[in-house]
Amino acid sequence: MARIVGLVLVVAVVMMPSCLATVYTVGDSSGWASGVDYSTWTSGKTFKVGDSLVFNYGSGHTVDEVTDSDYKTCTVGNSITSDSSGTTTIPLKTAGTHNYICGTVGHCTMGMKLSVTVASGSTAAPSGNGKSTSGGSDGNSTVTTPASTTKPSSTGDGSSHSSSLVVTLWSVISLVGFCMFLLI
Numbered sequence: 001m002a003r004i005v006g007l008v009l010v011v012a013v014v015m016m017p018s019c020l021a022t023v024y025t026v027g028d029s030s031g032w033a034s035g036v037d038y039s040t041w042t043s044g045k046t047f048k049v050g051d052s053l054v055f056n057y058g059s060g061h062t063v064d065e066v067t068d069s070d071y072k073t074c075t076v077g078n079s080i081t082s083d084s085s086g087t088t089t090i091p092l093k094t095a096g097t098h099n100y101i102c103g104t105v106g107h108c109t110m111g112m113k114l115s116v117t118v119a120s121g122s123t124a125a126p127s128g129n130g131k132s133t134s135g136g137s138d139g140n141s142t143v144t145t146p147a148s149t150t151k152p153s154s155t156g157d158g159s160s161h162s163s164s165l166v167v168t169l170w171s172v173i174s175l176v177g178f179c180m181f182l183l184i
Contacts, residue, residue, distance in 0.1 A: 021050040026114060032057035032102070034110040047118045049095055055088040061112070062103040063088040071099035071115060074108035095120035 024045065027036045032055040055063045064079035082103055092098065095118050102112035 021052065022048070023052045023054060026053050026055045031055070032061060032063065032112065034102075034107055034112055036111060038111070038114040042114070042116055047092060047116050049092055049118060049120050051092045051118070053090045053092065053100075053114075053116070055090070055100075057086060057088075057102075059084075059086070060104060061107065063090070064101050064103040065090075066099050066101050068097075068099060071101060071113060074101060074113065076101070076103045076105055076108065079103055092116075092118045094118065 024047070026032055027038065027041055030036045057063070062082050062084040064076070065081045066075070066079055069075070070078050090098075090100075097115060097117050100114045101108040104112075
């Protein structure tokens with residue numbers, strides 16, 4: 001039995017890096033709404049493959065993944081993916097630039113557009129293309145809606161980080177599990 005517990009703990013430690021991904025709440029407490037400067041919001045943030053974007057918004061809004069051209073011109077109706085559930089979680093699975101707009105006519109031109117640059121490794125440079133919200137680049141992503149939605153806790157910078165306490169706890173558990181595995 002102790003050997004099984006040890007193996008489970010070792011497997012948990014191997015899977016731990018996925019727990020270290022950052023969940024960004026788009027627009028922080030303002031959410032996905034008109035009148036928010038999303039270029040400023042992305043400034044200084046580092047987006048990496050494995051991170052997620054959470055869009056929180058009211059009825060009458062959507063989160064549409066769009067091409068570079070549609071992002072620049074705020075063209076609606078050609079979205080790659082679209083969601084209008086009120087809480088949209090987008091896992092950042094690929095490196096590159098990912099573009100999102102609100103598909104309600106006129107909302108994109110009022111600022112409901114977001115472009116994020118996603119780096120593939122942990123040595124990523126901060127995101128932000130130095131352009132106003134009318135700029136952007138080509139990219140793709142997958143939009144998913146969680147079956148149950150919970151608002152991630154925020155650290156004040158729009159992200160939810162695994163604390164050092166969690167990392168320390170995982171380290172202790174893995175060490176204990178490994179020792180148990182060796183002793184039995």
